[in-house]
Amino acid sequence: MKQKITLFLLIMIALSTSARDHEDLFWSDNRSINELFKQSLAADLEHRNDKLQVLNTKQMLTSDTEQLWTDGRFIFSTMYDPDTKMIGAGYNRYMEPTTTMVMPHEMKMVGNKMKVTGKTPLYVTVEKLGQYTLLVYRNAQGTPVRAYFSITNDMRNNGDWTIFLHYILAGNYKLANGKYSVFGPKQDFYEGDRYNCDPGLYQFYIYPDKNLIDIVYGEGRVSGGDPSDPRYGKMPGGGGAAAIMGPMTWQVMLTNEGLDATVLHDEPFVDHNPRLAKGNNVLTKVQCPWEGVDGKWAFASVIPLTHELLKLFPKETLELMRAEIYARHGDTFKSAANQKYFDQQPWYKKSGKPVVLTDIEKFNIALIKQVMATIK
Numbered sequence: 001m002k003q004k005i006t007l008f009l010l011i012m013i014a015l016s017t018s019a020r021d022h023e024d025l026f027w028s029d030n031r032s033i034n035e036l037f038k039q040s041l042a043a044d045l046e047h048r049n050d051k052l053q054v055l056n057t058k059q060m061l062t063s064d065t066e067q068l069w070t071d072g073r074f075i076f077s078t079m080y081d082p083d084t085k086m087i088g089a090g091y092n093r094y095m096e097p098t099t100t101m102v103m104p105h106e107m108k109m110v111g112n113k114m115k116v117t118g119k120t121p122l123y124v125t126v127e128k129l130g131q132y133t134l135l136v137y138r139n140a141q142g143t144p145v146r147a148y149f150s151i152t153n154d155m156r157n158n159g160d161w162t163i164f165l166h167y168i169l170a171g172n173y174k175l176a177n178g179k180y181s182v183f184g185p186k187q188d189f190y191e192g193d194r195y196n197c198d199p200g201l202y203q204f205y206i207y208p209d210k211n212l213i214d215i216v217y218g219e220g221r222v223s224g225g226d227p228s229d230p231r232y233g234k235m236p237g238g239g240g241a242a243a244i245m246g247p248m249t250w251q252v253m254l255t256n257e258g259l260d261a262t263v264l265h266d267e268p269f270v271d272h273n274p275r276l277a278k279g280n281n282v283l284t285k286v287q288c289p290w291e292g293v294d295g296k297w298a299f300a301s302v303i304p305l306t307h308e309l310l311k312l313f314p315k316e317t318l319e320l321m322r323a324e325i326y327a328r329h330g331d332t333f334k335s336a337a338n339q340k341y342f343d344q345q346p347w348y349k350k351s352g353k354p355v356v357l358t359d360i361e362k363f364n365i366a367l368i369k370q371v372m373a374t375i376k
Contacts, residue, residue: 041290043131048293048302052359053128057114060126061087061107068156069135069148071308072164073206075156076148078107078135085109086117126150129304130360144367147306167299168309173258173283175276180286211312214264215250250276256317258285258296294328294347297321300364301328310371318375322368329355 061067062080069076078089087107105116107124116122121140126133133150155161174180206213249264261281288298299305300321310318323338330351333339342348357365 044302045290045292047130048360049358050128050130050360052363055126055128055133057124057126058109061114061124067135068151068153068161070151070161070164071146071148071306072162073308075151075161087114129363130302132304134304143370144363145307145370147304147363147367149304149306164303164306164309167303168254168297168305168312169252169259171258171288171296172286174286175284176282206312211254211314213252213254213312215252254313254317256314256320257282259283295324295345297324298328300325300368301358301361304360305364305367307367307371310368311375315372315375318368318372322365322372325357325361325365326355329357331355 061078064080064082067078069078076089078087080087085108089105089107105118105122107114107116109115114124116124116137122137122145123140125136125138127136128134135148135150136144137146139145149161149164151161172180248266251262251264253260259282261276261283263276263278263281266276266278285296288295288302290298290302293301295301297317297320313321320338320341323333323335323342326333327342327345327348330349330353332350333342
C-alpha cells in the first residue's frame with residue numbers, strides 16, 4: 001500500500017443551494033456567509049493587480065529566527081547557520097517520505113544572489129506578490145520553478161496554512177441531480193446552530209504520483225443537538241449533545257469539469273453538505289468564489305500558486321487553466337480546441353485589444369508551463 005501524507009486543515013463544505021442567476025451562485029446560499037470570509041476574498045481581489053516586489057532576500061533568510069514556508073502540501077522551515085554561512089531548509093513536521101516529495105536545498109550567497117547549492121543553477125528570492133510573501137526558486141532564465149508561501153506559527157498551529165488547497169477546491173459546483181453546491185469557508189465562518197454543521201476538522205491525504213486527495217472531515221463531538229429532532233436519542237455516545245460523530249470520507253480527483261468525488265463513508269447523524277450518493281459523484285465546477293473574476297480556475301488570476309498545488313491537476317486541465325487567464329482578458333487562441341472551449345463559456349467576450357497581464361498572472365503562467373513540462 002502506498003504511503004499517505006497526513007496534513008490537517010480546518011475547512012467546511014457549505015450548504016446545498018438551488019440554482020439562481022449564474023453570477024449569484026456563490027452567494028445564493030440560504031444561510032448567510034460570514035463577512036469574515038467575504039473580506040478574505042475581497043483582500044485578494046484588492047491586491048491582485050499589485051506589482052511583484054523582490055524583498056531583501058539576504059536579510060530575511062539570514063536572520064536568527066526560523067522562517068516557515070508551505071507549498072500548500074508540506075511545511076518546511078529555513079534557518080541560517082552563522083558558522084557555515086549556509087541556510088538550511090528542513091521539513092518542519094514529520095512527513096513520511098514519498099516519491100513526489102522534493103526536499104528543499106541548502107542555500108548560500110554567491111555574489112549578490114542567493115543560490116541553491118548543487119549542480120542545478122537555481123536562484124532564490126523572497127518576493128511579495130499580491131498580499132503574499134513567497135520564497136521563489138528561479139532557474140538561470142529567471143523563470144519560477146518552485147514557490148512557497150510564507151506562514152506564521154499561528155497559521156501552522158491552527159491549520160490556516162492549508163487555506164491554499166482550499167482555494168483551489170472552493171467554488172460553485174453543479175451536481176448530477178441538477179442541484180448546486182458550494183465548497184465554502186471554514187465552519188466557524190458560518191452563523192447558526194452547530195448541530196447541523198460539521199465540526200470543521202478536516203484531514204487530507206495526497207496519494208504519491210496521483211492527483212487523488214482523500215478528504216476526511218466532520219469527526220468530533222457535536223456541540224449541541226436539537227431535542228425535537230427524531231435522531232436526537234439515536235445518536236451514538238450519550239445521544240444529542242453528547243454524540244460522537246464519525247467522519248465523512250471522500251476521495252477526490254481534480255478534472256477538467258471540476259471534481260470526481262467518491263464517497264467512501266458518510267456519517268448519517270450529521271447533515272453533511274452537500275450530501276452525495278455513495279460511490280462516484282461528478283461535480284461540475286461552474287465558477288470560482290471570487291466575484292467579478294470569471295472562470296473555473298479564477299484563482300490563477302487572483303493569488304499566486306505553487307508547484308505542488310498545480311501538480312494536483314491533470315496536464316490538460318493546466319493547459320485550460322493557463323488559457324483561461326488570457327480568456328479573461330478577451331484574448332483569442334490559435335488552438336481551435338481552446339477557442340471552441342472558451343466560445344462556449346457564457347462569460348467569454350473577445351476584446352480585440354492587446355492583452356495586459358498582471359504580475360500574478362505572469363507568475364502563474366510561467367509556473368504552470370514549468371509544471372506541465374514535468375508531467376508525462
